Amino acid sequence: MSHTALSWIKRQSANLMEFLSSLFLPIIALLVSTGILKGIFILLTVNHWVTIDSSTYTILNAMSDGFFYFIPVFLAYTAAKRFNVDPFTSMLLACVILYPDVTNMLKGEGTVDFFGIPLLSVLYPSSVIPILLAVYGMKYVELVCHKIFPESLKGLFTPPVCIIIMAPITLLILGPLGKAIGGYLGAGYEVIYNVSPLIAGIAVGVLQPFIGILGLQWGFFPIAINNVAVYGFDTLMPLFGSAMFAQAGAALAVAVRSKDKLFKSEALSASITALLGVTEPAVFGVTLRLKKPLVCACVAGGIGGAIAGFFKVSAAAFAIPAVTTLPVFMGPSFMWYVTALGVSFVISFILTVVVGFEDVVSNEPVGESVDK
Known part of the structure; x- marks a missing residue:
């Protein structure tokens, strides 16, 4: 492959990751928070503290599932930006395709049409791709409206024209196209995963820190969300969990062995944060900075990922792996998921303690070493 082609691929990959980051970064806190709510809800249900036929169940389910059900609305906002x-207007378009009567009509039996044109059965709740295509298409409708209408009428007539044009186009064309893309995306991941879940687990466990460093994690979130929408479960995020807990173990080891009080505090905080699903402080502030702990965490993450992959651990909903979201991963292989997390954490901690690292003083590298 020529240097020009490689450069083009790199640019396009960087643009894609930057695009996905702009969509998901503004709602990342909600992604983490609703994962916690989902975990609490599943825990209450599994222990029969809340019965399925109760009104309490319905309300709690709405609290934990509402964000993902209406995620097209949130993505409509970030995509519009x-x-x-x-x-x-973009959010209104999302509300149109999520409207309860429309959803019930599309998932019901019988022929559904719009002015005699048949509509394919596409369910938009929890979907990602259709609304992105719809908002992108609306961009051009809005541009035409701004050219046609005088300044005094733009604000009044542009929104209804956009909805009148884009709602049917979305339901007739962009929705089915988005469903097809999502299906191929999920099927593509399944092909790779089914070749060898163990190898997939090792690869994700080892490479996850670098995926985060390069900002590539934004490319995996849509796949995981799409997996839940298409298959009803996800096997990708459980593989991430081992690597994230490995970072927590390495950061804790650094906190134990470091002689600098400020850095010990930072490392301990980073370890706790990683256990809560946010690894950036551990990666950028501790393991990457010291290098050797990063290698130890990668080794441990690969081992834990192999366990999670081999036993095909899955999540009932999208959730960023953390102590608080453990119930989301409850299922036939739940104990293997816990085992994978524990193994990753412990091995990473032990390896970092044994291998050691160049300590820091006052946040500056010095020659003093805590290597064995």
């Missing part, structure tokens, strides 16, 4: 489209 990205494409420079009116965000509220």
Whole structure:
């Protein structure tokens, strides 16, 4: 492959990751928070503290599942900001395709049409790709409206024109296209995963820190969310869990062995944060900075990922792996998931303690070493 082709691929990959980051970064806190809510809800249900036929169950389910059910609305807003489209019109378009009567009509039996044109059965709750295509298409409708209508009428007539044009186009064309893309995306991941779940687990466990460093994690979130929407479960995020807990173990080892009080505090905080699903402080502030702990965490993450992959651990909903989201991963292989996390954490901790690292003083590297 020529240097020009490689450069083009790198640029396009960087653009894709930057695009996905702009969509998901604004709602990452909600992704983490609703994962915690989902974990609490599943825990209450599994222990029969809440019965399925109760009104309490319905309300708690809405609290834990509402964000993912209506995620097209949130993505409509972030996509509108990205494409420079009116965000509220974009959110209204998302509400149209999520409207309860429309959803019930599309999932019901019988022929559904719009002015005699048949509609394919596409369910938009929890979907990702259809609304992104719809908002992108709305960008051009809005541009035409801004050219046609005088300044005094743009705000009044542009939103209804956009909805009148884009709602049917979304339901007739973009929705089915998005469903097809999502299906191929999920099927593609399944092909790779089914070749060898063990190898997939090792690869993700070892490479996850570098995926985060390069910002590539934004490319995996849509796949995981799409897996839940298409298959009803996800096997990708459990593989991430081992690597994340390995970072927590390495950071804790650094906190134990470091002689600098400030850095000990930072490392301990980073370890706790990683256990709660946010590994950036551990990676950027501790393991990457010291290098050897990063290698130890990668080894441990690969071992834990192999366990999670081999036993095909899955999640009932999208959730960023953390102590607080453990119930989301409850299922036939739940104990193997816990085992994978524990093994990753413990091995990473032990390896980091044994291998050691160049300590820091006042946040500056010095020659003093805590190597064995």
